[in-house]
Amino acid sequence: MFSAAPLLPHIRYMSAFEATQFVPFYIGQQLAGYIHHEQLGWLQPYPEVFQLGGKRVELHPRLASPELRTLAVQAVVEEWVAAGMLKKREEWYDVLSHWGAPPLMRIMRGAHRIFGMLSFGVHVTGYQHNEQGLKLWVGERSKEKMTYPGKLDTFVAGGRSSGLLPTRVMVKECGEEAHIPPEIAKTARAVGAITYCRQLQSTLERDTMFVFELKLPGDCLPVPDQVEVADFHCLPAEEIYHLMVHSRKFKDNCHLVLIDFFIRHAFLSPDDPHYLTLLRGLHQSLFPPQIS
Amino acid sequence: MFSAAPLLPHIRYMSAFEATQFVPFYIGQQLAGYIHHEQLGWLQPYPEVFQLGGKRVELHPRLASPELRTLAVQAVVEEWVAAGMLKKREEWYDVLSHWGAPPLMRIMRGAHRIFGMLSFGVHVTGYQHNEQGLKLWVGERSKEKMTYPGKLDTFVAGGRSSGLLPTRVMVKECGEEAHIPPEIAKTARAVGAITYCRQLQSTLERDTMFVFELKLPGDCLPVPDQVEVADFHCLPAEEIYHLMVHSRKFKDNCHLVLIDFFIRHAFLSPDDPHYLTLLRGLHQSLFPPQIS
Known part of the structure; x- marks a missing residue:
């Protein structure tokens, strides 16, 4: 024994974890992740994709379908990769609010962790x-x-x-x-x-x-x-x-x-x-x- | 399958459960249970044992040892039994704040559920x-x-x-x-x-x-x-x-x-x-x- x-x-x-260091990340009404304060600077240059409030981040509501979200976020991710902030990986993850739910979007493996996604x-x-x-x-x-x-x-x-x-x-x-x-x-x-x-x-x-x-x-x-x-x-x-x-x-x-x-x-x-x-x-x- | x-x-x-219907029950600094609003009437006649605040119930702090607590609460429980509010059982449960912790007191089986104890x-x-x-x-x-x-x-x-x-x-x-x-x-x-x-x-x-x-x-x-x-x-x-x-x-x-x-x-x-x-x-x- x-x-x-x-x-x-x-x-x-x-x-x-240090709860005070994170803000929730929403896609529509769905809680899709949690983002560290230090990472908010990565998102700030892209107000047409990420809406930063004081206490939460929201994906821009004009991105109303999984396809639009995937494309818009991937465009940002590619810029991070080009800038050497993130390593490129040829694999996609589904973004889910919970297991069994339909995917809200897809995201490159490795990028999902920036958003604290499941x-x-x-x-x-x-x-x-x-x-x-x-x-x-x-x-x-x-x-x-x-x-x-x-x-x-x-x-x-x-x-x-x-x-x-x-x-x-x-x-x-x-x-x-x-x-x-x-x-x-x-x-x-x-x-x-x-x-x-x-x-x-x-x-x-x-x-x-x-x-x-x-x-x-x-x-x-x-x-x-x-x-x-x-x-x-x-x-x-x-x-x-x-x-x-x-x-x-x-x-x-x-x-x-x-x-x-x-x-x-x-x-x-x-x-x-x-x-x-x-x-x-x-x-x-x-x-x-x-x-x- | x-x-x-x-x-x-x-x-x-x-x-x-309906969270709004319960208040926490403390023994010293330890959260020992949750009591339903409707059960508070059972405790009210015993202010020397139970201190009822608006948002919590506390065991009277003068009951500073497991033995004193057990005796004082059991005296109340016996009254409930005598009044036909509860059935007598010849079995004792430990009251724990969590598994592995030393018992805060003991209580008659069947009475523990009034207090929402573990x-x-x-x-x-x-x-x-x-x-x-x-x-x-x-x-x-x-x-x-x-x-x-x-x-x-x-x-x-x-x-x-x-x-x-x-x-x-x-x-x-x-x-x-x-x-x-x-x-x-x-x-x-x-x-x-x-x-x-x-x-x-x-x-x-x-x-x-x-x-x-x-x-x-x-x-x-x-x-x-x-x-x-x-x-x-x-x-x-x-x-x-x-x-x-x-x-x-x-x-x-x-x-x-x-x-x-x-x-x-x-x-x-x-x-x-x-x-x-x-x-x-x-x-x-x-x-x-x-x-x-």
């Missing part, structure tokens, strides 16, 4: 269970990755590109990152979702991670793609816990995925006084009432 | 898995029960009496309600917890259900105690879903336990637009910011 207390710093870190991704925990106990497969991120180079990651993970359903993203990423054939990837079980809302520098991350578990047959070895993933390691649950407590080797949000796994597989006990604090950290509100 | 939309009414029902309990989902699929054991509550007589229940459930840890409550209830021997009950896995906050008549229920799963060996048949539980039924998951959608046969909060089970066992898909709404309903805030 693992002790919950040493994991609390990860929960605190993944739920911390993001969605999948995380797959790959594991093996035999007489020696439970071992988890973890990925080691490539040193060339833009974010968290060289850090340890969950087995397979990926952001949800515009229009893709989570199960589809999961199968796709299993193939791309670990060369897991679709017929094995499809045996992965969707077991829930984790939500967190935390400040990362001058952005508010409001992320949903759809969680899958994939029990890998003993003869199925993942093969890293060498672009996103440099290597895979198969580690006992106890060693993962030790790494989480005594190192910063894991990418930040992986701690939540692993805590969720430990709870579902009863490595943590409800008799532990900090059990519910961990659990609450896995299901945070994405609409912090502190930012009105 | 089950559709999420037909389950949404249960989530709405289990998270609905309550804690365990729910065990018993199931069998064979070539015909997954079947769940559900209890049928005795017609003599004070609450929800005759309704269907999770396999085994019980409130957490003062001082008992969840695992201990689980083993105890498995023995009492279903005659499951401790050595089998102890194989149950703690897999998480569900929190909900809803108005039930003139009270605010703020409940935490520690969730266990018990895979019963095929030759282990639960035996109802005939006091709490009249009978046990072993039903396919599909039939449970059908009952949840088309009947009101289950006790209210069991719907949440079963939805949680369906999510963990992948009967529901993250591709469903209502997946996250269900999930959010299982992890509600027990401190509604709407009641300030």
Whole structure:
């Protein structure tokens, strides 16, 4: 049984934000994000796109359709890219007021975080269970990755590109990152979702991670793609816990995925006084009432 | 795969309250509960115990220790019992500001709901898995029960009496309600917890259900105690879903336990637009910011 207390710093870190530093961002009547005061300067030159009030930012109401919004915002984003303020990425995210709602617009991956928009991704925990106990497969991120180079990651993970359903993203990423054939990837079980809302520098991350578990047959070895993933390691649950407590080797949000796994597989006990604090950290509100 | 939309009414029902009807209840600096306006009349005759302000109720500060508080409140509770306003129960609950905190006082089970105090309990989902699929054991509550007589229940459930840890409550209830021997009950896995906050008549229920799963060996048949539980039924998951959608046969909060089970066992898909709404309903805030 693992002790919950040493994991609390990860929960605190993944739920911390300074509410007074953000203003809400509206598209029509929909709350679409939260923008840091420091980022308002990025928007100020474009009053025909962003209307800056004292306590909120609104997308200009003349941009009345998802298509118009996408084009207008992307024109601004391209200027940021040209000015070297943002890196160009060839991937689109849907902008949603909440999961299941029709997209308000689309936006380039990487630009969405400026606006504190909801993001969605999948995380797959790959594991093996035999007489020696439970071992988890973890990925080691490539040193060339833009974010968290060289850090340890969950087995397979990926952001949800515009229009893709989570199960589809999961199968796709299993193939791309670990060369897991679709017929094995499809045996992965969707077991829930984790939500967190935390400040990362001058952005508010409001992320949903759809969680899958994939029990890998003993003869199925993942093969890293060498672009996103440099290597895979198969580690006992106890060693993962030790790494989480005594190192910063894991990418930040992986701690939540692993805590969720430990709870579902009863490595943590409800008799532990900090059990519910961990659990609450896995299901945070994405609409912090502190930012009105 | 089950559709999420037909389950949404249960989530709405289990998270609905009229915030304007409640005031917070403080013990010292700790927020200990929420009291309905209509219940304030019960407290008014006892100014030496309850201090009623316009926007909050406070336990009298002279009651500075858990023992003094317990005695003073119980004296009031006994008067309510004598007047027939409340039924006497021989069981004590701890009053906690949050899980893991030292108890602020103890209170008679049944009286705690007047104050909207946090309550804690365990729910065990018993199931069998064979070539015909997954079947769940559900209890049928005795017609003599004070609450929800005759309704269907999770396999085994019980409130957490003062001082008992969840695992201990689980083993105890498995023995009492279903005659499951401790050595089998102890194989149950703690897999998480569900929190909900809803108005039930003139009270605010703020409940935490520690969730266990018990895979019963095929030759282990639960035996109802005939006091709490009249009978046990072993039903396919599909039939449970059908009952949840088309009947009101289950006790209210069991719907949440079963939805949680369906999510963990992948009967529901993250591709469903209502997946996250269900999930959010299982992890509600027990401190509604709407009641300030």
